[in-house]
Amino acid sequence: EEEVVKPEEVTPPLEEELPKEEVPPEEVKPEITCQNECSQADLKRCSDNSYQTCGNYDEDNCLEWSSITNCPSNTICQNGSCIQQKCADGTLYGECSVNKPKHCDNGTLINKCSICGCPTDQLCQTDGSCKTVAVNTILLLVEDILSEGLTQELNTYSNDVKREFGFETTLKTFPSSASVFEIKSYIKQIYNNYKLNGVLLTGNLSTGKLYNPEIAPGSIWYSEGLPLHDYIYQDIYDVCKYS
Structure with missing residues (x-):
């Protein structure tokens, strides 16, 4: 009987261990030291008429103030908020x-x-105040764009008629676009409720005719002759009626 010879078991060679790849150590970034400029995020503060908001706007971990934001026109910054001026x-x-x-x-x-x-039953004075007028009155009708520049002249005129005749003056401004009816209605209101002694018209205002009912037709001071626009210093004190 033939003997079967088993083949020798060949042990595979051990795998050669490869050297491990060296991992460089992590680079540790130095910690950025900083200090908070403000105490709380979203806190606001005023800077002139602008405001800044507290927050973190850069690479560090600290809080700082934002760039300036201007308040809208007609507002002011107060306690970090833009509020309307009052x-x-x-x-x-x-x-x-x-x-x-x-x-x-x-x-x-x-x-x-x-x-x-002015309040009801009071009339406007040249110094800007209101007064209850129950005495002889001179009505000053002035175009609105002229009133500011004529403050001194109007005050001088008012003082003159007060000193010379004891008359009070009442100021009313109208735009040049005011209609004859609007101006006429106002003069009638004064004429019907107060003792109106005269009307002074200054500026480009639409007017009717002023006349003194005591003056006879033909006189140079009758309606056709009475000037509708007078110099600011001219005294007008005759009783006038508007028609």
Whole structure:
């Protein structure tokens, strides 16, 4: 019987271990030291009439103030917020108060009856105030764009007629676009409720005719001859009627 010879078992060679790849150590970045400029995110502060907001706007972990944001026009920065400018009574800048004739002028309440008007039964005076007038009155009708520049002249005129004749003066401004009817209605209102002694017209206002019913036709001071636009210093004190 033939003997079967088993083949020798060949042990495979051990795998050669490859050297491990060297991993460089992590580079540790130096910690950025900083200090907070503000204490709380979203906190706001004013800078003149602008504001800044607290937050983290760069690479560090600290809080800093943002760039400046301007407040809208007609507002001011207060406690980090843009608020509308108001006078002490709550009137917005450049507006009339509910308390006539007060006007909010850059934070100060001033009398400005030529713009804001007067309470019922009071009339506008040349100094901007309102007064209950129950005496002889001279009515000053002035084109609105001229009234500011004529303040001194109007005051001088008012003082003159007060000193010479004891008359009070009442100021009313109209735009040049005002109709004859609008002006006429106002003069009639004054004429019917007060002792109107004269009317002074200044500026480019539409008017009818003024005449003194005591002066006979043909006189140079009758309606056709009475000038509708007078010099600011001319005294007008005859009793006048508007027609």
